[in-house]
Amino acid sequence: MSLINVENLKLGYDGKCVVEGITFTVNEGDYLCIVGENGSGKTTLIKGLLGLIGKLGGTLEYADVLSKNHIGYLSQRSEHMADFPASVREIVMSGFLNNRSFGFRYSAFEKQTAEKVMAQVGISSIQKKNFSSLSGGQQQRVLLARALCATKKLILLDEPTSALDPIATSEFYSLVKSLNKNGITVIMVSHDVTAAVRNASHILCLSQAENFYGTTHEFMHSETGRRMLVSDCPCDDCQHLSCKEVRFNA
Amino acid sequence: MLNVFNYSFMVNALIVGVLIAVCCALLGVVLVLKRFSMIGDGLSHVGFGALSVAAVLNFSAPLYFSLPVVMAAAFFLLRITQNSKINADAAIAVISSSALALGVFLASVNGTNINLQQYMFGSILSISETDIAVSIALSVVVISLYVLFYNKIFTITFDETFSGATGIRTRLYNTAISLLTAVTIVIGMRMLGTLLISAMIIFPALTSMRLCKRFFTVVVTSVCVSVCCVTAGLLTSFTCEGIPVSSTIVLCNLLLFAVFSLLSVGKKLINKKKSN
Numbered sequence: 001m002s003l004i005n006v007e008n009l010k011l012g013y014d015g016k017c018v019v020e021g022i023t024f025t026v027n028e029g030d031y032l033c034i035v036g037e038n039g040s041g042k043t044t045l046i047k048g049l050l051g052l053i054g055k056l057g058g059t060l061e062y063a064d065v066l067s068k069n070h071i072g073y074l075s076q077r078s079e080h081m082a083d084f085p086a087s088v089r090e091i092v093m094s095g096f097l098n099n100r101s102f103g104f105r106y107s108a109f110e111k112q113t114a115e116k117v118m119a120q121v122g123i124s125s126i127q128k129k130n131f132s133s134l135s136g137g138q139q140q141r142v143l144l145a146r147a148l149c150a151t152k153k154l155i156l157l158d159e160p161t162s163a164l165d166p167i168a169t170s171e172f173y174s175l176v177k178s179l180n181k182n183g184i185t186v187i188m189v190s191h192d193v194t195a196a197v198r199n200a201s202h203i204l205c206l207s208q209a210e211n212f213y214g215t216t217h218e219f220m221h222s223e224t225g226r227r228m229l230v231s232d233c234p235c236d237d238c239q240h241l242s243c244k245e246v247r248f249n250a
Numbered sequence: 251m252l253n254v255f256n257y258s259f260m261v262n263a264l265i266v267g268v269l270i271a272v273c274c275a276l277l278g279v280v281l282v283l284k285r286f287s288m289i290g291d292g293l294s295h296v297g298f299g300a301l302s303v304a305a306v307l308n309f310s311a312p313l314y315f316s317l318p319v320v321m322a323a324a325f326f327l328l329r330i331t332q333n334s335k336i337n338a339d340a341a342i343a344v345i346s347s348s349a350l351a352l353g354v355f356l357a358s359v360n361g362t363n364i365n366l367q368q369y370m371f372g373s374i375l376s377i378s379e380t381d382i383a384v385s386i387a388l389s390v391v392v393i394s395l396y397v398l399f400y401n402k403i404f405t406i407t408f409d410e411t412f413s414g415a416t417g418i419r420t421r422l423y424n425t426a427i428s429l430l431t432a433v434t435i436v437i438g439m440r441m442l443g444t445l446l447i448s449a450m451i452i453f454p455a456l457t458s459m460r461l462c463k464r465f466f467t468v469v470v471t472s473v474c475v476s477v478c479c480v481t482a483g484l485l486t487s488f489t490c491e492g493i494p495v496s497s498t499i500v501l502c503n504l505l506l507f508a509v510f511s512l513l514s515v516g517k518k519l520i521n522k523k524k525s526n
């Protein structure tokens with residue numbers, strides 16, 4: 001079932017266009033990676049999908065099951081979180097807020113869900129700790145848990161590994177992959193094309209010249225994909241053809 | 251000491267002082283954590299400019315002029331900080347020093363009916379019935395907002411983009427916070443003066459964050475710190491005649507900040523020893 005349908009979407013700030021001609025579809029269970037150079041408008045697209053900025057043209061349709069209250073979002077970590085006085089648990093629980101308007105206390109069901117989510121991302125043991133005392137990888141897991149509290153269907157991640165060391169990065173990628181296997185649809189912005197190709201089911205590549213959208217396999221065989229990937233495509237078709245070419249050219 | 255309550259101006263000062271202290275602490279936690287402390291400073295300078303203009307124009311109640319002006323400025327400064335194209339720190343510094351310069355200029359040209367010293371450093375004698383009424387209303391609004399929307403305030407302060415993405419109306423909250431800050435500053439300025447009112451907003455939050463590691467405890471401790479400092483400052487200034495109350499309040503804040511910092515260093519040393 002399609003969750004998000006985007007056609008010829010145009011986005012920008014103050015009427016000035018940043019990206020245009022974006023077309024893609026996200027189905028339930030997909031893992032879509034958005035790649036592209038710095039400044040190509042990946043974050044802008046995420047903001048558009050979240051409804052934080054209005055569109056300048058085109059269509060952006062959400063399935064009815066996906067009301068605004070059911071999107072989990074993992075923002076780029078901002079520096080003022082570094083000294084914020086809050087426990088891991090407090091932050092995870094704040095993901096539930098979209099479903100309520102008042103109140104101090106969380107329901108028993110919400111507490112239960114939070115426990116489950118924290119176990120899922122492996123932060124149960126540190127839930128009483130101070131957020132600012134955690135490592136970058138742990139902080140990112142906490143924010144992921146919060147996003148999971150806000151959603152049952154779709155999470156959007158904007159360069160979640162940009163401040164992580166290689167080990168934490170690969171752990172984070174496999175965590176997201178396992179969530180995806182458990183049925184959560186993932187849209188992730190990444191500058192790491194190799195990792196994107198390894199994990200994602202679909203790729204959207206934003207670029208000045210022409211945007212690419214297709215399955216990961218199509219991407220690896222496309223002009224754009226070949227230009228961005230240094231390593232060989234593992235599939236049988238191209239053992240002998242295009243990838244060799246790429247290697248010579250590179 | 252007991253005869254403090256025989257002086258009605260002291261009773262007024264204590265009422266307004268404590269109420270403003272509570273508001274400053276509550277709003278200050280949010281402003282400091284959101285990196286908006288500059289707004290408080292900017293608003294107090296704009297407030298000074300507005301009071302001078304009101305004095306030159308011979309308004310009988312300058313409050314009714316400075317309140318809307320500072321609230322408009324709060325709205326404007328908030329927009330500046332949220333616009334990524336503008337260097338917000340520099341812009342706020344320019345606006346606040348210009349407002350201060352205009353105020354000093356008008357006060358000096360006009361000369362006779364403005365007491366510059368009182369505007370700059372405040373006074374406990376200038377508190378009126380209106381101030382009491384406004385500060386009661388203000389603290390009722392601020393406290394009930396905190397109680398009703400505690401969780402939302404926490405989330406928005408921690409991560410505005412996430413809150414916006416999940417459908418919380420972050421703009422409304424930001425605007426409310428800055429308008430309430432504007433009112434707090436205009437009322438607090440009478441007692442603390444232009445130059446020192448922003449310390450009331452920044453100090454309690456910083457002090458409590460030395461020791462407290464939870465949002466809730468930071469909020470509660472800030473309020474306690476703020477109220478203690480204002481009370482101690484007022485009583486000191488009352489006993490030692492001639493010292494402006496703003497200086498004693500801010501020095502009390504500084505003292506508590508130092509004490510909390512020492513305690514936090516001590517706590518770290520003890521924790522280190524334990525883990526060794």
Ligand SMILES: Nc1ncnc2c1ncn2[C@@H]1O[C@H](COP(=O)(O)OP(=O)(O)O)[C@@H](O)[C@H]1O
Pocket residue numbers: 013018036037038039040041042043044045334
């Ligand atoms: N708030 C903003 N106002 C105006 N222009 C912006 C804003 N945010 C980003 N831009 C512009 O939009 C372009 C794309 O930015 P962004 O979407 O952040 O790129 P990416 O995330 O792909 O690196 C950049 O050229 C940037 O200057």
Ligand SMILES: [Mg+2]
Pocket residue numbers: 042043159
């Ligand atoms: Mg980006």
